[in-house]
Amino acid sequence: MIARVIVDVPSRATDRPFDYAIPDAMAGWVEVGSRVGVPFGGRVLQGFVVGIAPFAEVDARKLKPVAELLDHLPPLSPDLVELGQWIAEKYCCPLTTALQAMIPSALKGKADSVVRLSEDAAAEPDGLFVAEEEPWLRYLRQQGGEARLALLQERFPEAAASVKAAIGRGTLEERVSIRDRLAVRKVLTVYPSEDADAVRAELANASARAAKQREAAQYMLEHAEPIPLAALAQALATTTGTIRGAEAKGWLAIRETEQRRDPYAGRGFGKTAPLRLTEGQQAVYDELAKAVDDASPRVFLLHGVTGSGKTEVYLQAIERCLKDDRQAIVLVPEIALTPQMVERFKGRFGDAVAVLHSRLSSGERYDEWRKIREGRAEVAVGARSAVFAPFKRIGLIIIDEEHESSYKQEESPKYHARDVAVRRANQHGAVVVLGSATPSLESFVAATASRGGLETAGEGAAAKRGASLLPMPDRVAGRPLPKVHVVDMRDELKDGNRSMFSRQLHEGLLRRLERGEQSVLLLNRRGYSTFVMCRSCGYTAQCPHCDISLTYHQKSRALRCHYCGHAEQEPKACPSCESEHIRFFGTGTQRVEEELAKLFPGIRVIRMDVDTTTEKGSHEKWLTQFGNREADVLLGTQMVAKGLDFPYVTLVGVIAADTSLHLPDFRAAEKTFQLLTQVAGRAGRHELPGEVIVQTYNPEHYAIVSARHHDYASFVREELKHRRFMAYPPFCRLILVTLSHEQLALVIGEGEKLAGALRDLARAAGIRGSDEGDGSRFMDVLGPVASPIPRMKDRYRFQCMLKYRGNVGAADLLQQAIAQLAGTNGQPPVTMSVDVDPQMIL
DNA sequence: AGCACGCCGACT
C-alpha cells in the first residue's frame, strides 16, 4: 500500500501529497491522520498521511518507504484532515500549516541524527582509520557506541571534520529520525512484585539488617497500588537507594511510567448543580436541546444582554449533549479564560473537562489534548484552537463572545474559529451556538437576513445554512441593566476642569470609597503607547528597520521595536536637537494610576495592562485580590472589560471612550460599541445596582448613544447603513494580500502584476469589477498601495485588497494569480501573505 | 524550506 503524505515544508512548491510505500511492518498502523517520518530530498521530515492508496501515482522506482511512524494513535482523524484541506483552501495556506495548527506544538517533530559505530568497525578497531586518542571516539565507546549527533557536535565542536569523515567511510552509521519537541514526562514508579507469595516467604527469613528494604516491600504488599518512587521514599523516611535495594532483591519492581500533567491538579472545584432557569433561559434551552437531539447541523445566535445568564444555558445544553453520548467544545476569548470561567465548567463537569489555553506550558497543553483524544474528557474549554479538539462525536460547539476579534488567528493559518466551528459542526451534525451581548454584524445579519431580506456577502459560513436568532433580553432575577451616564469632556474643559476625571466620575469614585464598594476603570488603550518624544522639536524615536515608533520599556530602560525586536538604550538627550526635554510617555494606565493616588490619598488600585500581566499567573493573582476586596479600583485596558463578575463592583468608568472611535478601520464604531457595552455589563451584576460613567468628546456619536441606551438594535441599524454605503462587510467580503521584499521597486512591480492578473482573471470569468449596488456578485481589486506599516524588518510592504460579493471563487482566483507571478521554481519573487476576512484593516 | 547540480571569477 501507498501512503500519500504532506511533508512539513510550508511552501507553495511542496504543497501537495507525496507518495511513499508503507513497509509491511507498518501495514495497518499507518492510516489517514498518522504522523510519519519520511525521506524527502536527502533528509528526513515529518509529514501527515492524508490518503492511503493501493497504487502510487509516480514511477514505482522513485518510491521511497515511510521511514517511521511517529505515534501509536494518529494525532489527526480523517475528518480533521478534511477540515484542514478546507482551511488550506479557504484561507490560502499550505496544507501542512493547517494540519500542524490542529495539534499541540509539542508534536512538531524535527529530524535528529543518531550515530553509532558500525559493527565492522567495532569488531576491528584497526579498521577505524581514526586515531584512538580522538576524544569523541572514546566518549562514543563509553556510551555503548551510540550517541545523538547533535550531542557529539556540542561536546566536541573541533571534531566536526573527523566525525564527518568517519560517517563518510561507514565507520559511523548515521540514522535519522524525527524527535518530538517534548517527551512525555517520565516518573519512576514502584510496583508490587508479581509474585506476592514468594516475597512474603522471603521476607519471613530475610536478614534483620535490611529493615528499611523489608518495610518497603511490606508496604507494597499491603497497598498493592503503584506509587511514585520519591513518594514512597518520603513515606517511609528513607532514600530511593534503599528502595532500589529492595528492587534488586526482587521484592518489588520499579518501572518508568508516564506522568500526566494536570494544570488544575490539587485545586478543588466545588460540585455545582444545574440552576433553575428563568423563563427566558428556559425557552432558549428548549430550542437548543431539541436541536442537539436532532443531531443535524444548526447555527444559533444567542443574543443575550450582559448578565442574562448565558453561561448557565451553555452548561445545561452541554449536559444534554453529554447524555446523548456526544462531546462538546466551548470556545472562549483567550482574555476571558479566567479561573472564574474554568471553575464554572470544572464545577459542573469535573474531570471530564479539558482546558486548553495559551497560558499552559506546551507540556501541559499536550496532556490536556491527549485527555481529549484518548476519550478521558468530554468537554473542551479553550481559546481559538480548541475548535480542533480531537473528539470523535461532537454534538455542540459553543462560541462565547462570538464578536471577539481574537477568534481570528493573526498568523498563518489565518483562520476564523467561528467559521471553522460551523464547518466542523457540519461534519459532525453538531449544533453551533454563537453567544454575545453584542453580536458581530456578520453573525447578526446571517441570523436575520432571511427575515429582513438583507442582501449580504452570502459566502459566510454562518450564512450558508442561515443562523437562528435566540434573544435573551433580560438580566436574571429581573436585575436592571446599569444606568449609563455620558459625560461630555468638552464641557468639563469649558468649566475649567483639566483633569482626566470628570466631576461626575470623581464624585462617583469618592462615593464608592466611602461605601466600601468597588470600581472598574477602563482606559481604552489603543492610541496610547509608551513612546518617546522630544518636547522641543517633536522628534520621536523610530525603529531603523521598520516604519514604526519605538516603545519604551521601563524594566530594561530600553527602547524596543514591537515588530523586529530591535532594541537600543534610552537617550539622555534628543538625538535631533540635543535638548534634554525628551520624555517617555508612559502607558496611559500608569498616568491614570498616578492621578488616582493624587486625588484619592490612600486609594488601593490594581493596575492590569501588558506591563503588569506578562508574568505567568499574574492575571489570576490580580483578579483574586480584587475579588477579595483588597483593592478599591481595578484599572486596566480591554482586559478588564471581559467576562469579569464581581459582586461589589457598582461603578464602571470609561476614561476616554473615543480613542478607538477614530481609527482608520471600518470596524471602529462596532469595536467601540462592543467595548462600552461589555464593560458596562461588569457593573451591578448582583444585589447592588450598578452605574456606568462614560467620558467622551463625541457624546452624539451613534456608537456612544446606542451604548448609553443599551440599544443594540439601533446601533446595528445605523452601522449597517454605513457599511452598505461604503460596501464594507457584511455587504461584501475582503481578502488582504500583503507583498514584501527588501527592494521597493520589486514590491511595487509585483503588486501591479498581481492586481492586473486578478482583474484579468475576474473579467475572463465574467465577474463584474465593481459594486452595482444591486446586491449582485462582483470583485473589485484595490491597490497596490503602501501598507499601514510600509516597512518592517527592512522589507518594504505593499498591499492589495480584494473586495467581493457572492460566489466568485475569490480565493481560487487569487491562487491562480499568484501562480502566474511565480517563476519556474513555483515561488513568486516577493513574499506574499494572504489574509482572508481580515479583522484589522489597520 | 533545504540541498544538489551547474556555470563563471580569484587562487595554487
Next chain:
DNA sequence: GTCGGCGTGCTC
C-alpha cells in the same frame, strides 16, 4: 588548472 560563488530546480 581548481575551489567556490549562489542562481535554478526538485523533492515521492
